[in-house]
Amino acid sequence: MQLYNTLSAEERAQLIDEAGKQRLTLSFYAYAKIEDPKKFRDELFIAWNALDALGRIYVAHEGINAQMSIPADQLEAFRDTLECYDFMKGIRLNVAVDQDDHSFLKLTIKVRHKIVADGLNDDSFDVTNKGIHLKAQEFNNLLEDPNTIVVDFRNHYESEVGHFEGAITPDVETFRESLPIINEQLQDFKEDKNLLMYCTGGIRCEKASAYFKHQGFKNVYQLEGGIIEYTRQIKEENIESKFIGKNFVFDHRLGERITDDIVSQCHQCGKPCDNHTNCSNDGCHLLFIQCDECKAAMENCCSTECLETVHLPLDEQVKLRRGVQVGNKVFRKGKSEALKFKNSGDLPDKPLAKAITKNIRQKITVKKVLVGKGEHYYTKSKIGQFLIENEELSVGDKVLISGPTTGEQELTMTEIFANGSLCETAKKGDQVTFEIPFKIRLSDKLYKIL
Numbered sequence: 101m102q103l104y105n106t107l108s109a110e111e112r113a114q115l116i117d118e119a120g121k122q123r124l125t126l127s128f129y130a131y132a133k134i135e136d137p138k139k140f141r142d143e144l145f146i147a148w149n150a151l152d153a154l155g156r157i158y159v160a161h162e163g164i165n166a167q168m169s170i171p172a173d174q175l176e177a178f179r180d181t182l183e184c185y186d187f188m189k190g191i192r193l194n195v196a197v198d199q200d201d202h203s204f205l206k207l208t209i210k211v212r213h214k215i216v217a218d219g220l221n222d223d224s225f226d227v228t229n230k231g232i233h234l235k236a237q238e239f240n241n242l243l244e245d246p247n248t249i250v251v252d253f254r255n256h257y258e259s260e261v262g263h264f265e266g267a268i269t270p271d272v273e274t275f276r277e278s279l280p281i282i283n284e285q286l287q288d289f290k291e292d293k294n295l296l297m298y299c300t301g302g303i304r305c306e307k308a309s310a311y312f313k314h315q316g317f318k319n320v321y322q323l324e325g326g327i328i329e330y331t332r333q334i335k336e337e338n339i340e341s342k343f344i345g346k347n348f349v350f351d352h353r354l355g356e357r358i359t360d361d362i363v364s365q366c367h368q369c370g371k372p373c374d375n376h377t378n379c380s381n382d383g384c385h386l387l388f389i390q391c392d393e394c395k396a397a398m399e400n401c402c403s404t405e406c407l408e409t410v411h412l413p414l415d416e417q418v419k420l421r422r423g424v425q426v427g428n429k430v431f432r433k434g435k436s437e438a439l440k441f442k443n444s445g446d447l448p449d450k451p452l453a454k455a456i457t458k459n460i461r462q463k464i465t466v467k468k469v470l471v472g473k474g475e476h477y478y479t480k481s482k483i484g485q486f487l488i489e490n491e492e493l494s495v496g497d498k499v500l501i502s503g504p505t506t507g508e509q510e511l512t513m514t515e516i517f518a519n520g521s522l523c524e525t526a527k528k529g530d531q532v533t534f535e536i537p538f539k540i541r542l543s544d545k546l547y548k549i550l
Contacts, residue, residue, distance in 0.1 A: 103145050109205040112154070116201050117543035119152075122172040125196035125203040125351065127328065129215065129303040131163040131227070132187035137211045140164075145209050147181040154204040156350070158212045162222070163187075165215035165303055167350055169204040194301050194328040196349070196356060202541065203351040218307050219276035224314075231297070231309030231320035236333035239296070239323050240342050248294040251282055253304045254348070256444040257387055257433045260364045261355060261374040262327075262345025263447060264298060271444035273433050275304050283315055290316045298323035298330075300347065331358050344451065346374050361451035366391035367439035368398065372453035380482065381406035383421040387433050388442070395537060400482060403438035467550040468500055474544035475531065484536040486546045493532060493548065494525040501536070503544035510549070511536065 107115070116123070134140050137159045144157070148168075155168030170178050182188040196203070234242065242248050243264065252259045252267045255278075259269035268285070272278045286295065295317050297305045305322035313320050323330055327347045334341050345363045346355040354376040366373040367388045377390040380400035388402050401407040409417060435442065471493055472486040484501065493499070495516055501509045517533045518526040526532045 103142055105206045105208070107206075112205045113202055114542045116205075117541050119171075120543070123169050123199070123201045123203075124172050124175065125167075125169050125199055125353075127167045127194045127196075127301050128182075128191055129163065129165045129301065129306075130187055130191055131215075131306060132185075134159065134161055134163065137161055141209045141211050144181070145207065147184075148178070148209075149207055151177055151181070153178060154207045156204065157207075157209040158215045159209065160212045160215050163215050167204070169201075169351075192325060192329070194325055195332070196328070197331050197347070197358070198353060198356045200351075200353055202539075203353060216303055216307065217274065217276055218279065218304075218311075220279070220307065220311060225311060226314065227307060227310045229310050229313055230306060231295075231313065231322045233324040234296075234321050235324055236330045236337070236339050239298075239321075239330065240339065242294060242296055242321060243342050245294060247292070248296050249286065249289060250296040250298070251286075253278055253282075253297055253299040253308055255433065256435075257376070258300070258348035259447060260443060261376070261389070262343060262347055262358060262361075262363065264343050265449045267298075269444075269447050273435075275308075279308065279311060283312070286317075291318055294319045294321060296321045296323075298326060300326045300349070301328050302326035327358070328356075331356070344449070348376070357455060360455040362453040362455055363448055363451055364389055364443065365441045365452065366394055367402075367442045368394040370441040374455075377402075379403075379406050381409045382417065383409065386436055388436070388439055392537065402436060405438070468547035469550060470545060471499070471548050472532070472546045474503070474540045474542045474546070482535060483533055484540045485531065485533045486540075488526050488528050488530045488532055490528065491548055492525050492527050493546075498549040500547040500549055501540060501544055502547065503541050506538065506541055506544050509536075509538060 141159050151170060151174045153168055153170040155166060157164065157166040182191055243250060250264055250267045252263050252269045253275065255273055256271050263269055270278045270281050272281065295312060297308060299305050302323065302325045309320050309322045327343060330343065331347065333339065341359050343358050344361040345359060346357050348355050355374065362372045362374050364374045365371065368390060371391045373389055373391040375389065376387055377395060377400055379386040379402040384402060384406050386402045398407055399410065401410060409420065469491055471491050472488045475485050475487045493513065493516065495513050497513045499511060499513060513534060515534060516523055516526055518530040
């Protein structure tokens, strides 16, 4: 029986586009005693694969931690697969603020030692003796108490683009690092201060609150459902947001905007910006903040060294990636001497700028003619490939790329490759490629603006 993915990300994206169904990005977790995580993992894979559910899920003897994308019309059927297990009956599903049909393109369920790497010996304290859970308004109320200390239990690259006002934001790369640092920093406040904690979806605080109560903190509180649930509640109940900026998320979107405040800078030029980029050099993939201008100038790279590397022949790039030490550099989280404006730790509460928010589904009203359709899905936002079905496309033409996930994107043709060769004009039947600063989907249409 198939218990693994058989489709590439590109093939999966094509199937999603062809299905034309809305998908929901959601997350959930549950601490529970699971006797046989491998058997549990296989049962989930069979059930979720049948529903076309995708995502990244960790299971362990201590429970489950999941970030997923499911067809919206399969939500109840998906809930039924959870209800089969007593510890997941009535479980809260944190639904994403922003939806993207391509948030996950594989179903990956891994058996781990722990569902969150915390470095704790769970036998040394009572993990069920957790802090008091607070809803959004309760959390806001306690934030305003001068006797409260609020702590962000996320990593530096998460808190840098958004955090609660006045929060302590540890300069750490892992949850494991943050626990001893925060414990040491707050030693003098165990008896008389309210320790208020939060994270993305609540799972880190479940363990952290019990740990800090074990360490002697008397008044421990946690944000129920994390930033994701907080955002849902403030929108539904019209509550003031005490969170400023973006909530970092771990799918390809890399962030959900909570408020239009920009509290971080482009790591390369210092311009107010909160958009993360993974360096295009496959031997680097550094996660960092990059504005549109630097993205275009640096071709999604974090340094001149990586920019030079991506222009080398592929076989030379592969040679440079060999070796354990080189491999250890891949997928670092935003710390490099090449980044001049990286900020960590003590972060500003005042916005540096306001984001221009727009509805990507809003139609751009221009006179246009259909030229072709998307023909290939690239996981990196560098190349668009289209099949020309009508008209001609020439250098200098203004075009509109439109799709249910891509939205409406305008650009001017500066360079066109037809059937692999550089040309001035592409004709009907040609397969054309050109550089774009975003990802295209197979559902996207290419229009020429008249």
